[in-house]
Amino acid sequence: MHLKLRHSTRYTYDTPVRGIIQMLRLTPRPHDAQHILHWRIDVDQDATLKPSEDSFGNIVHTFWAEGPLESLTITVEGEVQTENTNGVVQGTPERLPLGLFLRETRLTTPNDAIHKFAGKTAGSKPTLDALHALMEAVHKRMKFDIGVTSVATTAAEAFKAKHGVCQDFAHIFIAAARSAGIPARYVSGYLREDGGREQYEAGHGWAEAWVPDLGWVGFDPANNCCPTDAYIRVACGLDYLDAGPVRGVRTGIATEQLDVEIQVTQGSNQ
């Protein structure tokens, strides 16, 4: 599928801020089923984007903008060509040992309830079946609700509350998979939903888990499916904190208003 993305993030401050530093994970890497045709990031303030790569192989841009700033807009525009591989991800740079992806993080520490849920759902099934069962069970248990959880909500909290957004679904899936002994990780990116919807208020988040013979396979518990060619895969990590699109700090006392606009459209195939 030929996908076109436009993602703008606008911060408006009620009093000018003195400076902003941000770290962006907004640039996808190609893999066997994802070709980057065109991609650029713009910041509307005087700032240089310094590219680097983190331990997970994600492309990171860091920038510093000097104040006083009344607003800041980051615009991402890109085009990718994707293929449907039923979630199987190949051709990504894999430098980290698999064992690392069994590690608990603050956002993905399983509590007793998640351990039990994982044990009951995954049981002694073969890995791939276990993961599908987990995805389905998370999807069934959780209600998709915007605004009740935040970026700091843990898997255990969301599991108890039984609702959340894609990130919470993914964290629960990851916590449960690791509890069942299956390496798992968080993935951030974009999704063009079925039905021709083009405007979104947020990016998407899902999970990948390691299946012997297949390698990393994507699972999207919020949509109860494996990622298709409608997904743009951008960054991965142990949890949202490693892979989320923007981490930043500003100096100055101000209240910020955040406006995010995401447009994912299907281009015409040549």
Added chain:
Amino acid sequence: MGKAAFDEMNGFGGEHRAAYRQLQAWLEDTPVELLEQRRLEAEALFRRFGITFAVYGQKDAEERLIPFDLIPRVLTASEWKILEDGLTQRVQAINALIIDLYGKGEILKAGIVPEELIFANEAFRPEMIGVEVPGGVPVPIAGIDIVRVDAEKFYVLEDNARTPSGVSYMLDNREATHLLFPDLMARSKVRPVERYPDELLAVLESLAPRSASSEPTIAVLTPGSYNSAFYEHSFLADKLGVELVEGRDLFVRDDVVYMRTTQGPKRVDVIYRRVDDDFLDPLAFRPDSMLGVPGLFSSYRAGNVTLANAVGTGIADDKAIYSYMPEIVKFYTGEEPMLHNVPTYRCREEEALKYVLDHLPELVVKEVHGSGGYGMLVGPASTKKQIAEFEKKLKSDPDNFIAQPTLALSTCPAFVDGEIAPRHVDLRPFVLTGSKGTRIVPGGLTRVAMKAGSLVVNSSQGGGTKDTWVVED
């Protein structure tokens, strides 16, 4: 406590060990009243130094003095030589371990340390994988805790590769001895420790990134005046002649770290940081940290600033990793370890756990990630009820514990409640490693359990400190 402990002055009883000959004669000649007077003077002195220590978890978290015991501990030059060689070897292995774990991972491939012990460990920082440590030495400052059980045998009790503290006490204690007992000092051939700050400065300078000038700018980064070790941070900055900064005094632009000064921004090359990994940089680690410097880790990755110690060195402090140190030393140095580990049962192993559960009243059980004497069981000193409670904790999460036999730690004469009596001690030498090799100031910080028979020397648990002498044989 069962077997008698080795006393560094009197051996196993009645002996007069050569190391203490002079000190012992002095103690016999010095009236207790004079010692008592000196003790009061010492207290006033330490109040003036401003040495205090806040104890976590105590309701009245008021700052208090760590007791200073007047009577120096004495090691001979030949005893010190054994320690010096062994410590150098061990710290070189620790540095090699850190570089390997975040690099090629050869020790894991060789199956010497189990992978899951490393990867599941919070002190292991995935962010460091593949990062070339600016300066090339991840652990320039190590504090290795040593205990002694007889005339020959020293054991390593614990490795501290994260941010070992206590060196200010070593230096203040020596100064106090000079002031309180000038005649005794003049008579004794004690090797000096006063050059520690110069050695530390030389080490930090030697590890400056390539971008730095021949006189690199160094700063000590502290979490602030509410931190329990703030005294030491300001003390060290002062002795090193460098700025003491908090996170908000530094900023990062284009991957370069600057310090705000009255003359404008000044580039910083080396940061002796006393802020934990988690709080160093809200962009890379805990996003809610207010103590760190946003962008610092990015600058570090780019090789523009040296952090002493490096990020992720705490993995070497883990007590489960500790149990593999003899193999680790062999793997990296190709030599037999000169310093011994205390025999350690890993409760994650079924057979070891069974043994530990059967012998709790004899053992010391510790949390693998714990420090400061918190969360441990000293079997012989515990009630049946305490042991039963601990047993539950241990059974519910065996991976989290190791156990060791209760060692009869050596004792030294101490001046307590108006008399001289033996008290158990340990020793933390400070091992400095720069680009030109490893240096250790002779001695270290001796910690002493002030209660009779107690084996817990941690200052958070009421332990005191002593001046530590290395004297010519």
